Amino acid sequence: MSSASRTVVIVGGVAGGMSTATRLRRLDETARIIVVERSGHVSFANCGLPYHVGGVIEARSALLLQTPASLGARFELDVRVRTEAVAIDPAAHRVTLRDLASGVEEEVTYDALVLSPGARPVRPPIPGIERALTLRDIEDTDVLVAAVAAAQGVEARGFDDESPEPATAVVIGGGFIGVELTENLVHRGMQVALVEATPQVMAPLDPEMVAPVHRALRAAGVDLHLGRSVTAIGVEDVTLDDGTVLPAALVVAAIGVRPDTTLAQAAGLRVGDRGGIAVDEHFRTSAPDVYAVGDAVEKVDGLSHEQALVPLANTANLQGRRVADVIAGDGGTDRPVLGTAIVGVLGLQVAATGWNEKRLRAAGRAHRAIHTHPASHATYYPGAATMALKLLVDPETDAILGAQGVGREGVDKRIDVIATAMTAGLRARDLAALELAYAPQFGSAKDPVNMLGHIDDNLHSGLSACIQWHELDAALASEAALIDVRTASEFAKGSIEGALNIPVDELRDRLDEVPAGPVVVHCAVGLRGHVAARILRQRGWEDVRNLSGGYTTWRAGTS
Amino acid sequence: MSSASRTVVIVGGVAGGMSTATRLRRLDETARIIVVERSGHVSFANCGLPYHVGGVIEARSALLLQTPASLGARFELDVRVRTEAVAIDPAAHRVTLRDLASGVEEEVTYDALVLSPGARPVRPPIPGIERALTLRDIEDTDVLVAAVAAAQGVEARGFDDESPEPATAVVIGGGFIGVELTENLVHRGMQVALVEATPQVMAPLDPEMVAPVHRALRAAGVDLHLGRSVTAIGVEDVTLDDGTVLPAALVVAAIGVRPDTTLAQAAGLRVGDRGGIAVDEHFRTSAPDVYAVGDAVEKVDGLSHEQALVPLANTANLQGRRVADVIAGDGGTDRPVLGTAIVGVLGLQVAATGWNEKRLRAAGRAHRAIHTHPASHATYYPGAATMALKLLVDPETDAILGAQGVGREGVDKRIDVIATAMTAGLRARDLAALELAYAPQFGSAKDPVNMLGHIDDNLHSGLSACIQWHELDAALASEAALIDVRTASEFAKGSIEGALNIPVDELRDRLDEVPAGPVVVHCAVGLRGHVAARILRQRGWEDVRNLSGGYTTWRAGTS
Ligand SMILES: Cc1cc2nc3c(=O)[nH]c(=O)nc-3n(C[C@H](O)[C@H](O)[C@H](O)COP(=O)(O)OP(=O)(O)OC[C@H]3O[C@@H](n4cnc5c(N)ncnc54)[C@H](O)[C@@H]3O)c2cc1C
Ligand SMILES: Cc1cc2nc3c(=O)[nH]c(=O)nc-3n(C[C@H](O)[C@H](O)[C@H](O)COP(=O)(O)OP(=O)(O)OC[C@H]3O[C@@H](n4cnc5c(N)ncnc54)[C@H](O)[C@@H]3O)c2cc1C
Ligand SMILES: CC(C)(COP(=O)(O)OP(=O)(O)OC[C@H]1O[C@@H](n2cnc3c(N)ncnc32)[C@H](O)[C@@H]1OP(=O)(O)O)[C@@H](O)C(=O)NCCC(=O)NCCS
């Protein structure tokens, strides 16, 4: 087959698929490139959909980044919307395309076939689930926008004063999309209940990290039901497993997504244990000349090197570009995934990369956790906001295993820097020496990322030891004394039961009050605790641990 | 000497010095630690001073992060303000301290001496320079605040309507501090002229990158005199070398800083060619047990491994901490500097790391430059702002040599990510695969940093070739054709002389209009130019170059 005549068929015309098509054209002017897309649109901004539902992105057209016509003009792509790839015959190198409007089918012989079919929202088998809407494409968005309008119309009916009861919505699932939808329905003026089966929203973060997110949701009037599942969806309500009945003019299911492997499986392509299409590092499926990328495929986890599902746009776009390189013969290798992700919710930035502690613990992987509560920028410059950061480190190798952050500002930057450090193989203590851009509006002379490195350095060298919020009870039960080194007025506003208050600045004069034996010290966030721990260690206390993240993290974890 | 009795004297009580003192105490409870500071304050926020002058940081007390008393209480430091170290006898391990109020001197025998005397503002030998104020410490700030008030009082005198003529100020020097001061004096309502001897402000950036900064300054009413020097400072004016006389109730000199080596030189310590105290990688000066850190010392450049001056707080603080580790016997090694820096000016973030093109060119170092103008976040989400980014790369090794960014939002993050990548030794094309946190409020599925990696990948592999704005004239003179692939309406609003307009989407149909031979293509920023260049290259044009950064960078560079 000569390159001049090769036909490449791409299934799925959004992030992965269209990135493949455009890059391939830049590499190969003469290939016949057909992109088929089941929905009515290509190259749309999936990640913007919730914000159009909320009216934050006002114009629907803003979501449509390209059209079949624009892609035809610029890239000579044969883009067919409302067209589904319904069957593949790998041996014959043939794919069957069905025009969904007419039902007409066409068989196309390909030299290469790229699958980027994405993922589908999970629809749990709950009675009444038919009524629950999901959000994946433009059509879903149109339905949801109409449903919001209808719900608001219906609920407002019968009221003629200026403050009708707000329309009710129940969002099932507290993942990224569920939380985004919740915010956007609130933004539309709806009364929203969010139901999440686990005890916390935002599974990529550990429980003590999401406390501010729970607070923000509640403060915005969201009726949060954690650790609860939906048992039935009625015509105008939703019933939970604790018997609660929530009024629900609108029900949205956002319980997660599953790789769309229908077509691949029907064609006998190998699907991995995690449920995604199995590909090698050059995106090759088990069938010759059939490639797959994006949400539909299994990736390689950057830490365990095991298969993983990471349905995110950065990786989908990159894989799309790289599979084009493979097809054009220019190399193109996949890279492992960290799962770096962020969501904006009610003014908070919530971000994570790598593994969280729950996962490390479940995998039995040794780790140490570092909690801090730094300011987004120098506190003496107006507008600084406190964030919570968490770093997870391999205690043996000092490798960075993961990081999480929550705050109003500057979280995105710190997570990106840490993700970069992880990719590059920097050790945790190397973060101390990063030369980050500092002026008072943007950071601190010791940036929060540097500070994580300093703290890690102390733990790694054994200069300091720390204890986690969830280990405190056991330590206190086994005779450790707890010293709260905050000021008396901070102590008075709330303290940990059993703590003895000796402000750090008085510690040297009051050493006789500190019991012999193991000691746990804590302050508000960990900094003064570190100073106090160093004093005690040098003054003869051998077993001194500083409560990681101080009272702030402890409260977030235990409340 | 037993550690229980060691005496450590630290000269300079701010970023480097006080970081040494506090860390040392955490490592050594029993050392006698004396910190002497010539000015009246320690641990103040140098970087905040301009903003107190401008009234952005309202409370003067916000600048004073610690006091001798607070440092005494927490760290048992013997902190002496208004005390100068006036002589060192290295052989005798003795330093002479003078109480500046009483004039009383004391000789202290040290086990270790740490110098962190910082840098001093350069005062050029201009007639009348005595009247120019400089800004380094709290006392300078007080003087400047008073001078602003006086100038405003004087100029306003005699007016009793509600809009008196604004008081005039001349800022000499367009470096970081000069620009910050300019902004802050504008913020105070002054009429400010900024005089800079080179053709651009912000020397760490290349000329085409600072065009937006010049625009912003002028838009804020700043009277910008580039490529001009001050020849005389009069009682109420300033004269420039072109004869211009600028009214100046207030004159501020911000021409840069020079390491304060007075004490070190008097003691015979070795000073390097760059004018800073010479230290080894453990901060040891040429005298035994005398260490030096911070703005006063020469660092090792991360790219050339030659000596360099980088008077910035991140490095000063880090060195302070690490020299304490050295003294305590716990290691502590310096790291090379990239010179990562940022400044906020009139709503713009202006940042850089590593080398700029001017410096690479001067050093005869091979490099390629990449210009982009990405959005701070997905353009379909409200509030995205365009930034200019520039990446400098070693064409042989693909090592990242430097980066610069200017824009209203998100520049800090990209520069920090690139600085991290540089420290970690990632190659430029590795930036493509970084897994950065993406949601529409924070970035793009292909983040601007990823995009730099893609572009570099194309240049590195030879898939694309580019030409710089300053190379265009020569290329056109040697017969290259220039094709502007923007739309006709963009072309109509302004174009490069001699360009032929063939919109990229029409290019395949109008190939007969493209002259044979070398071709330069360009669009607004480089993206469509890349698409067009790939079309032409594959359609038989062998020598096709894409104008880096497109029309936008060309205009910035040539205007
Ligand atoms: C509401 C929402 C918000 C999101 N927010 C973010 C975010 O903030 N950040 C982030 O990183 N990621 C986000 N994502 C995820 C991101 O959109 C995906 O990771 C990315 O789009 C995956 O690209 P893909 O090409 O694999 O799949 P998609 O972009 O989903 O494209 C797959 C396409 O294939 C089509 N298709 C499937 N099967 C066939 C077939 N047989 N024939 C023809 N066409 C077919 C589908 O109709 C679909 O349009 C979000 C996703 C959603 C739904
Ligand atoms: C106005 C301004 C804005 C700045 N903005 C930024 C910024 O945004 N970002 C950034 O990274 N950096 C910035 N810097 C630079 C930063 O402040 C310095 O890099 C840092 O403070 C250097 O620390 P140092 O300890 O070396 O010196 P300093 O912090 O200057 O401390 C040195 C101290 O030593 C004292 N001293 C000197 N000699 C003696 C002696 N013989 N006896 C006793 N005391 C002595 C001096 O009085 C001085 O207070 C700024 C500096 C200034 C002045
Ligand atoms: C937009 C879309 C069609 C991809 O189009 P694309 O042309 O491949 O991508 P971009 O428009 O980002 O342009 C990138 C190309 O321009 C080049 N480029 C960008 N800026 C450049 C510049 N200043 N100079 C030179 N080249 C530049 C890049 O190198 C890249 O080319 P390459 O792949 O050959 O290296 C596809 O990503 C898509 O459908 N996106 C919408 C869906 C989506 O991403 N959803 C998830 C997130 S909401």
Ligand SMILES: CC(C)(COP(=O)(O)OP(=O)(O)OC[C@H]1O[C@@H](n2cnc3c(N)ncnc32)[C@H](O)[C@@H]1OP(=O)(O)O)[C@@H](O)C(=O)NCCC(=O)NCCS
């Ligand atoms: C503030 C100053 C006195 C330094 O004090 P410091 O106690 O060394 O520094 P910080 O208050 O930042 O605290 C850092 C220490 O607390 C530790 N720490 C911080 N947060 C912690 C946490 N959550 N848990 C445990 N430890 C923590 C760090 O590891 C570090 O200790 P280490 O050095 O022993 O590793 C000094 O930097 C200074 O004078 N600054 C003002 C001047 C200046 O910096 N100017 C330039 C910029 S404007």
